[in-house]
Amino acid sequence: MIFITHKIKEALEITDRITILRKGRVQGTLITEKTTPKELVRLMIGGEEVKPLPRREVTRKHPVLIVKDLRVRNDLGLLAVRDLSFKVYSGEIFGIAGVEGNGQTELIEALTGLRDIESGSILLNGEEISKKNPKELYKMGLGHIPEDKETGLIYEFSVAENSILGKQRDREFLNKYQLLDWKKIFKHAAGLIKRFKIVAPSVSSPARSMSGGNIQKFIVGRELSKQPELIIAAQPTKGLDVIATYTIRNLLIKARNENKAVLLVSADLDEVMELSDRIAVMYEGKFMGIKRREELSREEIGLMMSGVIPT
Secondary structure (H helix, E strand, O other), X not given: OOOOOOOHHHHHHHOOEEEEEEOOEEEEEEEHHHOOHHHHHHHHOOOOXXXXXXXXXXXXXXXXEEEEEEEEEOOOOOEEEEEEEEEEEOXXXXXXXXXXXXXXXXXXXXXXXXXXXXXXXEEEOOEEOOOOOHHHHHHXXXXXXXXXXXXXXXXXXXXXXXXXXXXXXXXXXXXXXOOEOHHHHHHHHHHHHHHOOOOOOOOOOEHHXXXXXXXXXXXXHHHHHOOOOEEXXXXXXXXXXXXXXXXXXXXXXXXXXXXXXXXXXXXXXXXXXXXXXXXXXXXXXXEEEEEEHHHOOHHHXXXXXXXXXXX
């Protein structure tokens, strides 16, 4: 039996031997019971040593995002977010864990101008934003990595065109006649590809020509290149291979280390625990609690995800 996967845990649990492919070439074949996750990752990323994600001490300076008594309804008119209050500070990653379908999507849409709120307030750097649209929020310093890659770009557009979505009327991409300056746009797209190590046939190729992992790296890179003060990252590595996952998680930590505020929403418990400085567990539209990462165990988070507060 041949089993193909990019998930290391699955490979170690199911197989007897593991062959690693990278860029169409065999990197090695290992006996499963004699190998380790670290060795598999090393071969998958090209023989380089797997370094721990860089972190520095949390230096929270000021609240970038303040949410107070927020209530949001879903498409059926049911209350999905129930009187939610929290703050996200500069220089921290605030992680929201929880089983999908507990109000996370509606919360993200409300924060990014994609869904109306019923009541409550949302402040970005002290300014109320609950009535703002996505374009206005971008101008105010909000970057959004959507949970569905397909909503983060236009597949029929070129890589270059997608690189300036949301910025297409910015002066830096216009010529003296106020028309798009394609030379500048191609240069910008090429810079993103180089900086974020994205694999794409060319900047003029359609976005659909990139792999899923490279599409996600492209979206993350595009949003970070806007120099946002707040980054909302929803399920940022869902379905990605280990290399793309490692890259994107590093980029989020780098942004946090540069004093950006990062709101991470993920159903991947390992991801939330690995990246977050503080963690909230969302259940049926409410937070079961907010604690520093070191104050929570996986077991406690698991209980809270099922609606039980640990004693």
